[in-house]
Amino acid sequence: MKKPIGKIIDYLALSLLVSTAILLTLILNGNKTYQMITAIYVSLVYVIWGIFHHWREKTIHQKVILEYVLFGVLGCVLAIGLL
Template identity: 35%
Template sequence: MKKVHVYYHYVSLFLLLATGFILFYLNTGFPRQQFIISIYIAVLYVLWGLIHHYLKGDLHMRIVIEYSLIAILSIVIIRGAILR
């Protein structure tokens, strides 16, 4: 895979996470909406990782589990922080 393509992959990840952060911040005071936004961002993060590694040619079950566990962990932490 060319370096330019990898650059665009990481720019898209940055935009995805930045958009999620902005939406999360704009919904301050609405914990349910923040939680829903967090779930969407986590799912999109997993999809981004799967697509990225598929295009690189190194998509393995270990990578699928890794991205999924990171997303689940982030959802659990955010849920504990905003839904008390």
């Protein structure tokens, strides 16, 4: 049986990352450049987090990596488009 505490820590880290990104976006309300940098950074860290998470679970495949990359790019493009 896999340890559920590892999954809890992984998803807690992801939640903290996203919460920090939302707060930074709100704090940097007047500066579009820093908001764009924040969106790019969060997307990149999300991709790295996903790959690391699946690597630890030993469920990493090329399709999983491609999925995280595509969702990271999509999220980044949507976030920048909404700025």
